[in-house]
Structures are given as C-alpha cells and as structure tokens.
Amino acid sequence: DSHIQYERVGADVTMKCGSMDWDAAVTWTANGTDIDESHLNGSYLILKNVDLSQSGQYSCYEGSSWHLKYQTSLRVGTPPKEPVLMCRSNNYPKGFYCSWHLPTPTYIPNTFNISVIHGTKDMVCEKDAVLKNRCHIRYLQLFSTVKYKVTLTVTNALGKNFTTLTFDEFAIVKPDPPESVVAKPVPNNPRRLEVSWQNPSSWPDPESFPLKFFLRYRPLILDQWQHVELSDGTSHTITDAYAGKEYIIQVAAKDNDIGTWSDWSVAVHATPWTEEPKHLTTEAQITETTSASTSSFMAPPTTKICDKGAVVGSGAVAVCWTAGLVVAAYSVLFI
Amino acid sequence: SPAGDSWGIFTFLCAALCNLPALPALNCSEELGAGQSIQQTYDLTRYLEHQLRTLAGTYLNYLGPPFNEPDFNPPRLARAERVPSATVDLDLWRGLTDNARLAANYRAYSRLLCYLRVLDGQVGTAELRHRLAHFCASLQGLVLSIGGVMSSLGYPLPAGPAAPPTPPGTPAAPNDFLKKMDDFWLLKELQTWLWRSAKDFNRLKKKVPPAVVTLRLEARGF
Numbered sequence: 001d002s003h004i005q006y007e008r009v010g011a012d013v014t015m016k017c018g019s020m021d022w023d024a025a026v027t028w029t030a031n032g033t034d035i036d037e038s039h040l041n042g043s044y045l046i047l048k049n050v051d052l053s054q055s056g057q058y059s060c061y062e063g064s065s066w067h068l069k070y071q072t073s074l075r076v077g078t079p080p081k082e083p084v085l086m087c088r089s090n091n092y093p094k095g096f097y098c099s100w101h102l103p104t105p106t107y108i109p110n111t112f113n114i115s116v117i118h119g120t121k122d123m124v125c126e127k128d129a130v131l132k133n134r135c136h137i138r139y140l141q142l143f144s145t146v147k148y149k150v151t152l153t154v155t156n157a158l159g160k161n162f163t164t165l166t167f168d169e170f171a172i173v174k175p176d177p178p179e180s181v182v183a184k185p186v187p188n189n190p191r192r193l194e195v196s197w198q199n200p201s202s203w204p205d206p207e208s209f210p211l212k213f214f215l216r217y218r219p220l221i222l223d224q225w226q227h228v229e230l231s232d233g234t235s236h237t238i239t240d241a242y243a244g245k246e247y248i249i250q251v252a253a254k255d256n257d258i259g260t261w262s263d264w265s266v267a268v269h270a271t272p273w274t275e276e277p278k279h280l281t282t283e284a285q286i287t288e289t290t291s292a293s294t295s296s297f298m299a300p301p302t303t304k305i306c307d308k309g310a311v312v313g314s315g316a317v318a319v320c321w322t323a324g325l326v327v328a329a330y331s332v333l334f335i
Numbered sequence: 336s337p338a339g340d341s342w343g344i345f346t347f348l349c350a351a352l353c354n355l356p357a358l359p360a361l362n363c364s365e366e367l368g369a370g371q372s373i374q375q376t377y378d379l380t381r382y383l384e385h386q387l388r389t390l391a392g393t394y395l396n397y398l399g400p401p402f403n404e405p406d407f408n409p410p411r412l413a414r415a416e417r418v419p420s421a422t423v424d425l426d427l428w429r430g431l432t433d434n435a436r437l438a439a440n441y442r443a444y445s446r447l448l449c450y451l452r453v454l455d456g457q458v459g460t461a462e463l464r465h466r467l468a469h470f471c472a473s474l475q476g477l478v479l480s481i482g483g484v485m486s487s488l489g490y491p492l493p494a495g496p497a498a499p500p501t502p503p504g505t506p507a508a509p510n511d512f513l514k515k516m517d518d519f520w521l522l523k524e525l526q527t528w529l530w531r532s533a534k535d536f537n538r539l540k541k542k543v544p545p546a547v548v549t550l551r552l553e554a555r556g557f
Contacts, residue, residue, distance in 0.1 A: 093425060119411060142428055143421040143531040145523045147408045166408055170530055208429070208538050257381070257533040 006157035015045040017060035018070035025063030077108030079159025119146040173259025176200035183270035190243040196235040219245040377536035384529040
C-alpha cells in the first residue's frame with residue numbers, strides 16, 4: 001500500500017503504519033535507512049518541524065516478520081505564493097500571449113489554470129507548443145473598447161493562489177526588438193557609420209501597422225548614449241562619430257501610434273573608417289604616426305578630465321593632480 | 336491653445352472651397368494632392384488623441400468615482416450602443432475599400448461631435464466647458480478634413496447631417512449614474528476611434544497616390 005503524502009515545511013507529521021495497532025512492534029525506514037526509535041510514538045512515526053531534506057520514501061515493516069506493511073512518499077513543500085503574470089502583444093493585430101511563473105519554488109508539483117474574459121465572452125488561450133508557462137490568444141475583433149481580464153490560478157496539494165490582469169487592447173502592444181542590426185564603416189568617411197536593421201519577424205503587418213525606431217550609440221570608452229528617433233525607414237547614417245573609436249549601437253522599435261517601446265536589440269560594434277597607416281621604416285616616423293592619431297580625437301565636453309582616453313602621456317598626471325588639488329580645496333571650504 | 340482653432344479654420348476653409356461646385360477645383364487641398372491631405376488628417380487624429388487624454392482625465396475626475404478609477408471596467412449596457420463603435424472584425428477592417436474606410440470615419444466623428452456638443456451644454460465647471468469647446472472645434476476640423484479628402488478623391492460624403500443626439504425611441508438616462516455611464520462610454524469610444532483612425536489613415540497613405548486627383552479633375556470637365 002503505497003502513496004504520496006504532501007506536507008508543509010515546518011509542519012509536524014504523524015505517519016501511521018497502515019492498519020497496524022498503535023502498540024504493534026514496527027520498524028520504520030527512510031530511503032532504506034532505519035529510523036531511530038526516539039522518533040516513534042508506539043507504531044506511529046513522528047516528524048516534527050519537517051524540512052525539505054526530509055522528503056523521501058518512508059516504509060514501515062512488521063517487527064518480527066519484516067513484512068512491508070506500509071509505504072509512503074513524503075514530499076515537503078509550500079503552498080503557492082501569488083504568481084507573476086505578464087501579457088503582451090508582440091504580433092499586433094494578430095493577438096497576444098500571456099506568460100507566468102512563481103516567484104518562489106514550492107518544491108512540489110503545481111498546476112496552472114488561465115482564463116481570459118473579454119466583456120462577457122470567454123476566450124481560449126492556446127498552450128504554447130514549446131514553453132509550458134505560456135499561452136496565446138487570437139484577436140477576433142480589433143479596436144475594442146472593452147478590456148481583457150486574464151486570471152491565472154495556481155494550485156498544488158497544499159493550497160492555491162491567483163492573480164488577475166485587466167488591460168485594454170492597445171496597452172499591451174510591445175514589439176520584439178529589431179533584427180539583423182548591422183553597422184558598417186563608410187569608406188573615406190572617418191566620422192560616419194552606416195546602421196541598418198530589419199523589422200522584428202514576429203510583427204506580422206508592418207505595412208498597415210508601421211513601426212518607428214529609436215537608435216542609440218556611444219563610443220565604448222564613454223558612458224553617455226546619443227539617441228536618434230526615426231519615424232520610418234530601417235537604416236540611418238551616424239555622421240558625428242569620433243574618428244577611430246569603436247562604437248556600440250542598439251536599436252528599439254515601437255508601433256507608430258500605440259503601446260510601448262521594445263527592448264533594445266542585440267548590440268553591434270563598429271569602428272569608423274580610418275586611413276591606412278603609411279609603411280614605417282624609422283623610429284621617428286613611428287612617433288609621428290602615434291601623436292597624429294591621438295590628436296584626431298577631440299575630447300567631448302562630457303569627458304572627465306582624468307579619463308584615460310582623452311589625454312595621453314605625462315600631461316594626464318599633471319591635469320589629474322591639479323584637478324585633485326582643486327577638489328580638495330573646495331571640500332576643505334565645505335567641511 | 337490657439338493652434339487647434341486656427342488649424343480647424345484652415346481645414347474648414349479648404350474643405351469649403353473644395354465643395355463649392357461653381358468654382359474650378361483649384362484650391363489648397365487639391366493642389367497639395369490627396370496624399371498630403373491624408374497626412375494632415377492623420378496628424379490631426381494624433382493631435383486630438385493627445386488632447387483627449389487631458390480632457391478625459393479632467394472630465395472623469397468631474398464625474399467622480401468609480402469613473403475616474405483606472406481599473407473601472409463596467410459591462411456594456413445596451414443603451415450605450417447608439418455611440419458608434421470603432422470595434423470591427425479584423426478581416427473586415429482589412430478588406431474595407433478606401434471609400435468605406437473614409438466614410439466610416441466621417442460618420443463616426445460627425446456623430447461623436449454631436450454627442451460631445453450636448454455634453455458641452457450640460458457640464459458644470461467653466462474649465463471643463465472651455466476644454467470641451469476647444470476639443471469640439473478641433474474635432475470639427477477633423478470631420479471637415481476627412482470630408483475634404485473624400486471630396487478630393489471623388490467620393491460622395493455620407494448622406495444626411497449628423498444624427499440627432501438622441502435617436503427617437505431611446506429614453507433619456509433615467510438617473511444620474513446611467514447618464515455618467517453614457518458619458519464614460521462616449522469618451523472611451525472617442526479614444527478608441529482616434530486610435531483606429533491613425534491605423535485607417537496609415538493604410539490610406541500607402542494606397543492613395545497624389546496623381547489620382549488630377550485625373551478626377553479632368554473627368555469632371557473643369
């Protein structure tokens with residue numbers, strides 16, 4: 001006679017040896033290991049304040065014959081906390097999907113039940129083919145004034161919990177990030193970078209539902225991004241890049257009129273075109289070339305004085321030192 | 336702001352000139368081409384949508400709870416159906432002809448404007464009256480702008496004046512709460528229509544080349 005028993009973490013558990021009397025002589029084992037008699041109350045096994053490590057197979061044997069009288073699989077866990085639910089339309093106007101998870105594990109099996117109501121109508125949420133915690137809704141009508149109400153219930157042997165989301169059709173529109181972002185230098189243009197990308201493939205109808213884009217870029221050595229918003233087209237030429245510096249570039253998308261911006265695309269790196277260095281034969285020529293390339297970089301006003309990229313050589317130490325003195329002088333004033 | 340009123344006046348003048356049969360059809364919107372009028376109409380819907388956000392916020396606060404609560408999600412009562420709904424079957428919407436698409440917008444905004452004007456006559460505060468009046472003026476501009484596009488494409492304007500505020504047979508709201516519900520749904524439909532129009536005019540932008548206009552001029556024998 002074997003079954004599964006679910007108990008809460010911290011609970012006190014009493015296991016009976018099947019139909020055996022209280023005063024029968026029995027031996028209990030946990031995962032094959034004998035349990036000490038101190039845990040017994042007659043033929044009952046008492047486990048106080050159970051923890052996760054006590055999950056396992058418990059068996060009870062009759063004292064003399066060693067017949068297996070009872071067996072149970074103990075699973076220690078917790079009732080579910082309020083689940084986290086998210087719904088999003090990345091394929092407007094086809095429909096939307098909802099995705100969920102539990103904030104903390106329960107350590108025992110859980111079942112999820114989702115319901116989608118539109119006004120008075122119940123809608124079917126089709127399970128995702130691959131992901132267990134996702135389902136898809138297809139819009140039957142467009143431009144609806146009635147909100148969608150999605151309720152997710154999670155149940156396990158120790159309890160249940162639920163959460164609800166209510167939203168308008170337009171509020172959850174968020175495309176996937178743009179795809180195939182490519183950044184290339186432009187020959188003979190030391191301050192240009194040509195960026196191009198594609199509409200996310202999940203967006204079904206860019207003709208009727210055009211996307212607009214947001215481009216951000218910065219040289220790797222600086223923290224501040226520059227932004228450009230583009231209302232159409234899937235390419236842009238950056239014309240103010242710092243010569244010879246490697247750039248990081250990302251693009252985001254949004255429906256022209258409704259919803260929110262996508263996440264940023266995968267970042268691409270690119271360096272603007274630089275002239276080929278002339279072939280070197282003497283040391284003097286080497287020094288010439290290195291000083292030429294550093295002078296082509298003009299420090300932007302936002303660069304900190306002590307930024308390594310801005311100034312080269314011993315001059316930097318002197319500048320840092322002076323700045324340090326000024327800062328120190330000011331802080332003395334304010335103490 | 337005065338910008339909305341002067342816009343309304345501009346489009347009114349354009350549309351008015353378009354509609355005078357005696358004059359040769361040489362006026363602002365036709366010179367610009369239907370393509371550009373569609374762009375202007377699109378821009379106007381975006382401007383109105385922005386204006387409506389402020390107006391709706393103020394108005395719903397005036398109505399008080401539960402109307403101004405973000406989660407307020409009442410069931411649609413039968414009486415609310417007289418406000419024209421933007422909701423439409425997806426394939427049906429895709430398959431609309433340019434004429435049908437424009438006509439649906441024209442009819443909807445004409446009626447919504449009428450209802451809004453009734454509202455304007457009833458509200459309590461001066462601030463609300465001022466905002467409503469300004470919005471109505473802009474909305475009037477939109478109706479005329481759509482009319483202008485239809486005329487420049489040779490489509491007849493939908494028949495009849497805007498529907499009367501209460502179609503015969505519909506009783507006036509029996510109580511204050513139901514009256515407020517009517518107002519709530521009116522604003523909701525207006526907001527949804529403006530979102531829909533942006534999409535309608537996006538589709539029209541792509542499909543209507545300016546060249547169409549000159550051909551129709553010749554056909555009319557001017």
